[in-house]
Amino acid sequence: MTKLQRMLYDQAKSANAYYDLLLPGRVGVAGAQAIAEGLKVNTTLTSLELMEHDIGNDGAKAFAEALKVNTTLTTLSLPQNQIGDAGAQAIAEALKCSLIEGMDSLPQNQIGQGGAQAIAEALKVNKTLTLLILRENQIGSAGAQAIAEALKVNTTLKELRLDKNQIGDAGTKAIAEALKMNKTLTKLNLIGNQIGVAGAEAIAEALKRNMTVQTLSLERNQIGDVGARVIAKALEANMAVTTLSLCENQLGDAGAQVLAEVLKVNATLAVLYLHENQLGDAGAKAFAEALRVNMTVQRLDLTGNCIGNLGAQAIDEARQVNDECRVNIDRQINPLTLSLRPRLATAEDIQAVFHLLTGGPELEAQPASLPALPFEIAEPIMDEAHYWQGVQDTKQVHFADIFPKHPLKVTVPRSIDENPIQVKAIRVIREWKKPSHNAGDSVVELTVQDEQGAVRYKCVANPTLVDSTLEFVTIWRADHHIIREMREGWKVQLVPSEFSDEFLFESLYVGYV
The missing domain is CATH 3.80.10.10 (Ribonuclease Inhibitor)
Known part of the structure; x- marks a missing residue:
């Protein structure tokens, strides 16, 4: 073991009650493995939080092995650790015999359908877990359907959080069917699921x-x-x-x-x-x-x-x-703001429009029909069309000067199917608290970073004024090639304006299909 790993092992071995790891750097896989080894012999720790330390699947597997022998830990939290399906599957296997009651361990990771299905299988036999948080992953409708099947037989889970998992109507219907049978769940969170x-x-x-x-x-x-x-x-x-x-x-x-x-x-x-x-x-x-x-x-x-x-x-x-x-x-807010907010198109909407383009629909009260377009022409039209199927967004409300201003950031999510996500547009909306002479001097400054953190694009744009207090900027795919290149893990950041204190709010949207 390195000196750091020995320190982490000793801390985990002797920690009492609650252990929140706060270090200047990220412990990574090796650090997670050292902590997990300490947990195997710890007899007093009841809660462990390890946030944003890049432990990945291998680190998650190490914790899973520790859970199989540790009899005192009741709550485990591992958010933002790049844990994928393999790590989730290992933890799920441990849940079948673990005494864990609260699993706040997997939010904001990279868990997809496979990881969700493994967790669902564990829920069917687990008798201790009361809290499960899977927010901001990519389990999709198939993952939600698997968890729904588990809810039909699980008798201990009390709180389930599936925020921002793109489960859609299909996944929601499955959860709803399970609710007709489940008699123990008291809190259900389906925020931001289309x-x-x-x-x-x-x-x-x-x-x-x-x-x-x-x-x-x-x-x-x-x-x-x-x-x-x-x-x-x-x-x-x-x-x-x-x-x-x-x-x-x-x-x-x-x-x-x-x-x-x-x-x-x-x-x-x-x-x-x-x-x-x-x-x-x-x-x-x-x-x-x-x-x-x-x-x-x-x-x-x-x-x-x-x-x-x-x-x-x-x-x-x-x-x-x-x-x-x-x-x-x-x-x-200004009622005109409503017209600027994204209105999402469903997969059915998109398919219907594509069918109109390629099928030659008849016009009402017209003797002739529209000509059918070949697929090779219809597809570019759909590609350039101004619609969004999904959106990642964030907002800052400037209601008090005592709170520090911070850059708004949005990350392009991972697709839940085999098709890569295509970013359609970036939009910024902001409203001034009152008409200001600074409105004409205000600019919107954006940066786009790739998944490695390298800045790929900087944009300084003059917003379009809707009225005396409302303004917006939209960058479409056709406006800059970098929008076409954006993919999973890329980040968009809105740089704070020198006039932030005069804004009622600022919103940043990244729309995609």
Whole structure:
């Protein structure tokens, strides 16, 4: 062993209760193996966190071997460690006999369908695990379906987090079917999974039968008003859900109104998160009316919508009647922002358009049909079309000067199928707190780095002003060859502006297919 490895071994061997490894550098595979050897003889440590240390599959395998003999560790956390399917499979095998209760070990890694399927097999026999966090991996719909099958027979798992795994409607439907049978899961997180109306409908049907899930997070999907309507209908019968998050789901006043109506009859829901949707005064008024009747809701978050003075006044008046509910309506945005946010196309949408191009559709009220295009012409047209199937994004809200400003960063994800991801565009949206004479002098500065961290492109662009406070920049594939070259692991960074303190928010999007 090297001196560092001996130190890590000794620390792991004698650590008590909680061990959070904080080192100036990354321990890598060899360091992870040293820690794992220490765990084999440790009899007191209950929780271990090792974040962003590049331990990879071999390091994960070493921890898996340690879990087979360690009888005291109950929580293991290994986020951002480049663990792939092989590492996940090793840990899954250990879970079949381990006493681990909390597995926060695998978020933000590189686990795909194979790793998820192995973990699912472990869940079918594991009797101790209560927490499983697989957020920000690439398990896809097939991985979600495998985990759903395990949920049908697992009787110990209480919390499942699958944020940002591209499970889509197909994976969501599988999870929903499992919820009809599972009686132990109390918290389910499906944030940012490209879930549409079909997925929302499946979840709604499950909620009519499942009476154990208490916290449901569906934010950053695309369920829209139709999805909100079916969820609201389910809440008329469901008396278990106490916390529901539908943030960033393209909900407008129609969706808000049906949710507000259900609050008049549902006496269980205590927390409802709806920030960054598309609610206006009509939606706010509907909730204000509901708050005069419902006395069980403790928190209603309407931050970052498009509520004006009339809606805010209605909420204030409702607060005079109901002072038990905390309502957040700050940082309302310019309604024009909604037109700049990405609207994602589903695989079915894309296929339908491609079929129109190659099939020669008939025009209404016209005797002739459009000519069918050959595939070699239709494919470049689709390639250049301005649509996104997926998006990685981040946002910074400048609501207080006491918080440090940091660069916004987005990483291109790994594809969940055999086809490589193609970046379609980079977009920056920002809104000024008020009309400013600096708006004309403001620029957007971006850098693009490859998977090795080398800067491949620097861009300084003048944003397009939408009105006196709203501006944006979009760089399409046709604008620069570097966009065509971007692939898994590449990073886009928005350099902080000298005028950051004058912005209400900044958003960075990387759209891809």
